[in-house]
Amino acid sequence: MNATAVIVDTNAIIYAVKKRIDLKRSIPLELGNVVIYVPESVRRELRKLSRNSQDAKSALSYAALFETVETTADGDDGVIEAAIGRRSAILTNDRELISRSRAAGIGILTVREGRKLELLHAPL
Numbered sequence: 756m757n758a759t760a761v762i763v764d765t766n767a768i769i770y771a772v773k774k775r776i777d778l779k780r781s782i783p784l785e786l787g788n789v790v791i792y793v794p795e796s797v798r799r800e801l802r803k804l805s806r807n808s809q810d811a812k813s814a815l816s817y818a819a820l821f822e823t824v825e826t827t828a829d830g831d832d833g834v835i836e837a838a839i840g841r842r843s844a845i846l847t848n849d850r851e852l853i854s855r856s857r858a859a860g861i862g863i864l865t866v867r868e869g870r871k872l873e874l875l876h877a878p879l
Contacts, residue, residue, distance in 0.1 A: 758788040760843030761864065763821065764834045765800045767846045768793065769814040776870055779820070782846065785864060785872045792841065793818040796826040796833025835859060846872070 761782050763771075771778050782789050798818055804811035824841060826833035831852045838845050844862030847853060853875065856863050863875040 758790045759786045759862075760838075760841040761786065761789050761791050762824070762834055762838045762841065762843050762845045763791060763793050763797065763818075764831070764845060764847040764849060764852060765797045765804075765814075766849050767866065768797065768801070768818055769804075769810050770848060770866060772814045772817050773810055774866075774870055776866065776872075778846070781870075781872050782864065785874055786844065791821045792824040792837060792843070793821045794824050794826045794833050794837040796829050796837075798823065800830065831855065835861065838862075844874075 763778065778791060782791060801811050801815040801818060805815050824837045826836050828836045834845060834852065835855060838861045839859065844864055845852065845856050846864040848865050853863055864872050865875055867873045
């Protein structure tokens with residue numbers, strides 16, 4: 756059985772750390788067999804944010820548990836680049852990224868009710 760790739764964006768990984776959400780356990784409950792990736796663009800952003808934020812520093816450590824996918828773009832563009840390149844879903848609560856992902860046909864997972872993951876749009 757093939758695994759679904761899931762790309763985690765910056766706000767989602769920081770939120771997961773703050774709310775103590777185990778992504779390795781929660782994402783498969785929603786999508787089944789998955790491989791979780793943190794794009795290099797997200798890691799760069801977390802390194803920058805971690806200078807002034809303990810949450811970002813913790814998120815950067817948590818990100819080390821997941822596979823890395825290289826990106827040439829930064830920010831949301833890097834997340835979308837990674838998702839398209841891997842034909843994957845994105846875990847995010849960022850409204851603009853959700854809108855852009857939906858328009859591009861990218862699967863979308865969000866966190867609802869504080870800790871529950873919800874599939875908004877299935878990956879193609």
